[in-house]
Amino acid sequence: MLGTMAFALLGGDAFAQNTAPAADPTPVAEAAAAGPESAYSSDEYIASDGYSTFAVNNLWICIAAALVFIMHLGFATLECGLTQKKNTVNILFKNVWIISTGILLYAAWGFNAMYPGDFNGFFAMGSWFGGNLNDASLTTAEYNAGYTWWGDFIFQSMFAATAATIVSGAVAERVKLPTFMLFAVILVGFAYPITGSWKWGGGWLDAKGFYDFAGSSIVHAFGGFAALACVLILGPRAGKYTKSGVRPILGHSLPLAAIGVFLLFLGWFGFNGGSALSADPKAVSYVFTTTALAACAGAVASIFVSWIIIKKPDLSMALNGILAGLVGITAGADTVGEGSAILIGLIAGVIVVFSILFFDKIKIDDPVGAISVHGVCGIWGTVAVGIFSFNPEHKFFTQLLGTLSMSAFAFIFAFAVFFILKLLMGVRVSAEEEAEGLDVAEHGAPAYNLN
Amino acid sequence: MLGTMAFALLGGDAFAQNTAPAADPTPVAEAAAAGPESAYSSDEYIASDGYSTFAVNNLWICIAAALVFIMHLGFATLECGLTQKKNTVNILFKNVWIISTGILLYAAWGFNAMYPGDFNGFFAMGSWFGGNLNDASLTTAEYNAGYTWWGDFIFQSMFAATAATIVSGAVAERVKLPTFMLFAVILVGFAYPITGSWKWGGGWLDAKGFYDFAGSSIVHAFGGFAALACVLILGPRAGKYTKSGVRPILGHSLPLAAIGVFLLFLGWFGFNGGSALSADPKAVSYVFTTTALAACAGAVASIFVSWIIIKKPDLSMALNGILAGLVGITAGADTVGEGSAILIGLIAGVIVVFSILFFDKIKIDDPVGAISVHGVCGIWGTVAVGIFSFNPEHKFFTQLLGTLSMSAFAFIFAFAVFFILKLLMGVRVSAEEEAEGLDVAEHGAPAYNLN
């Protein structure tokens, strides 16, 4: 049956983030010739007509970076919309902090640590940020057929900050601001490049044949399971789980939440489409199609499943269904058929509803459903490659090993760091501050003045 | 006078959606050589420098698809902003449903039914969705000089869902959710590809020389007159038309409405610009210019006309003026002069004010002005091609015939289907639900929690 789902066949992992070459200028030629994955885009392109192909490739990477950037606004508004009015300033402030420090830290260390993944394949230690503009090996196809050194950096840096943004949603409404700021910096600046290098940096998982096109595991499961660790330490929001059962804490603005999800959907065209790492017409257009199909299927599945279970057409479940489909297709957007993309999205849309209800049942309080959307669906998307991929080299157990390794690392790392921070400075605001709301308590001003 | 308005002359319909080739792989070569319309972009491009030109063309189609996607957020926020707070969840839910099912249905049937328009030119019945990635005739300029099969699909699918979105605004605040969901599916999945195929699929209107560059009729008038049919069956919102006259029902958030219109303006650069169906520098830059000029002229006209009539500077009229200008220029963005574009926009901006006031006077209740903006201005834009076009082959009466045919089909089809749905399941919520608001009544939760 899965065979009939796979309408199309790709010749191989023609395009994927793992073709990203070394940030370190030296081993570029090596990386460009490294294997079957990078061969396609490089050779074919350069052979065709040189400069202009390079220009269009690099332009797409830059535009894709801008699209991924706007996902950060999507995350911010989604998180605000699904939480209480009184914590809105706090959430926006966290998100400004995450994107700002995320890009700076990725420049300072992450980019060079993530690629190419020397140091025994566990993490790299590249040269200090700052390419020389006069060095033609950074600005031509000699560096990579798809982008310059700076195109590479700006695109990858937008991904890096995402991990902390995912955590931000799960810990919202009760986390202590300075603690979270420090935690975000450590997670994005230090942990993300490590697991990233396992695959995209050419590390041990890459060597095993693990596949994660645009980051179902590397970005999403990573963020989702880091979030789970933090939530376990932090505990639920006051009043959520009472003796008389779960008391839903409603979001304060569903239009904000919907704006967030639509912006995330938009940005995902850059997240996945840009992960083709070139403007290869086949790759980009195909990835756009599978991405959109999975997102739509996720929404439809969540709508119907939640309607059956909750007995009403639930908007926040529909919105999370879109995200579930997007996270689900991210690992295999270039390597599964159109029908498989729809099926992956549908299953993700079902999973996310049950997962959100499950975590609520076991009293793990995740205000925006980040653990389910990014963590659980990230694992699903990664193993789905092992089920639906055209490429027989994508093995189910390798996919499972990869996603569990990354999720486990994220969970353990986040748990350890957040636990130490708890001992050192505390992770949770006082009960009074939580009741008053973080906006007035920590920031001294409300988000709205509507009277 | 019109002659002096037309500052520039195009050699022909060099670029337009009707150069879209068959989705069915077989007749591609045929379509590429089909006539003067496709000749320009294909031959000239391929001759120039092959692969890289194809890559930039396809990239633009994909980016344009992303821009059209964000119009769906624009429609959603505009509709929310211009309606009452208590129906916001319902509107957002409808819009998630429309985009999700719209793309899936277009994959399942619409795309292949719309192109190339066999079956006597009335509607096609192409092959099941799912192109084979290994088939080079789908991923190279052999398919089309401007895009791959998937680029074609993703761009066109974003258009398809728009028809139902237009209806959504007109029936807001009182339509029954399951009925609307079913209606939207039938309209997008079945009716839109039929009229679309008349022109873009190479059907009977195309054979007659009808011209509709990016869909003033195919998308906008189609949606607007389907909306009119539904509103006639549905009736006005309770309390709108009283014995003592029209009681305005104010929108609950003009910032949301403004966000919507600016996002629609942004997305229209993809809607019109992408309809050049290539990155042809002349075509894309020219269409961007005429599109922006008409939008701005529409706003200025609406501002002054409404100021004179209503005696105040009315924001929602200014916003609708932008949209009127955009809808007006859509049919001829590549085939009229800059001055003509401004004039088309100005007239659209005048029309929309009078049209909105007219429909209110005859008690046709359209909360967002969708019938006027998309229906009436869609007709205006289409016939304006017959007045202002450089191309002497664009005849006024053919334009009139085309737009009236499509509008009539949309009206009759929507009327029939919505009427049957009324008999089968009802189309309107109960008076109690309408008074309470659909958010709590149908979805069980309010959109805002601001206290």
Added chain:
Amino acid sequence: MLGTMAFALLGGDAFAQNTAPAADPTPVAEAAAAGPESAYSSDEYIASDGYSTFAVNNLWICIAAALVFIMHLGFATLECGLTQKKNTVNILFKNVWIISTGILLYAAWGFNAMYPGDFNGFFAMGSWFGGNLNDASLTTAEYNAGYTWWGDFIFQSMFAATAATIVSGAVAERVKLPTFMLFAVILVGFAYPITGSWKWGGGWLDAKGFYDFAGSSIVHAFGGFAALACVLILGPRAGKYTKSGVRPILGHSLPLAAIGVFLLFLGWFGFNGGSALSADPKAVSYVFTTTALAACAGAVASIFVSWIIIKKPDLSMALNGILAGLVGITAGADTVGEGSAILIGLIAGVIVVFSILFFDKIKIDDPVGAISVHGVCGIWGTVAVGIFSFNPEHKFFTQLLGTLSMSAFAFIFAFAVFFILKLLMGVRVSAEEEAEGLDVAEHGAPAYNLN
């Protein structure tokens, strides 16, 4: 120390807005061969592979124009968010007016007046808008290697309207609508092209070697000091400066403000990236990187400085820090090192906090901080080129002369025009209207109906 900051070296002003050629078709060949600045992009590109390179260049200019367009939504939502609820319709209306008339006026006069800067280099008087599509010298690399005549127009027109938008924020909540509408038209339509032509039109500042890559002075300082003049004439909002000290007037929606800043950040990739005036991979990717680094550094600096001074983590300062960094890097995004970009952003982030506090102290009431963000940081960014540029031809005193000349011109021009308008029609609403709010008083309807 600055030397070690400048990690990279550019060969010259390879890419910059001042390579923009004449809008007048005649002197194009001349402009293309005009000097070292235009030589790079033109010759190298055309030589490489002709048509497809031209197509990707022009596509980027068009997409960049769309990105700059969305900055207008960013400005609108930022201004709304930081002001009171009762003036929201007024602000949105002003912003619709500015973009609409801005583009039309730039078509009617500005574009031809700004380029190429004949008439003794003070202002030009080009031909009436309306290029001939059949004139190949407007649609090929013969016009410019980076774009067609229309690509040039649409990109530049989006910049033009920005000047008035900056003023709009500073005069918000008390300016008389018709007066502002007239002022905006005069500023955008007449004054902006004059100072613009001094540099980008090849005028006297260009001849002196002044450098302003994407408009720290030409757009931002110009707008900021025009704003200062208007605010001086207009006076502070009622109740802001009382005998008992400054009474903060809180913005009504920080989510709107944050949406605005993120959209501005997004649009700035087009504002700066598009100012490379081609898709040159080195230029675009490098400018994206410096732009993002400076914005992030600005945010981090503002967060810490304001936290120290105001003793709390202030969201609006963090948001203004992003903008300060963006304005700061705009003049030199292509000509300073990565480390310098970070430093420029950090300093801008410090400056903006002190500047906002300073203007409040001297009772100059600027609701959104526009004078500080655009005016003061615009000057900083321009002189920063004289400090950090790779290019030894960029002299500190020339930069200072240029930015002060433009700021002074903007200030004097705006002061004179606004003063005359004050005498002719008044510039300020009545105390009653101000207390009631402009939405109901001038527009007859509130922005929100949330009950």
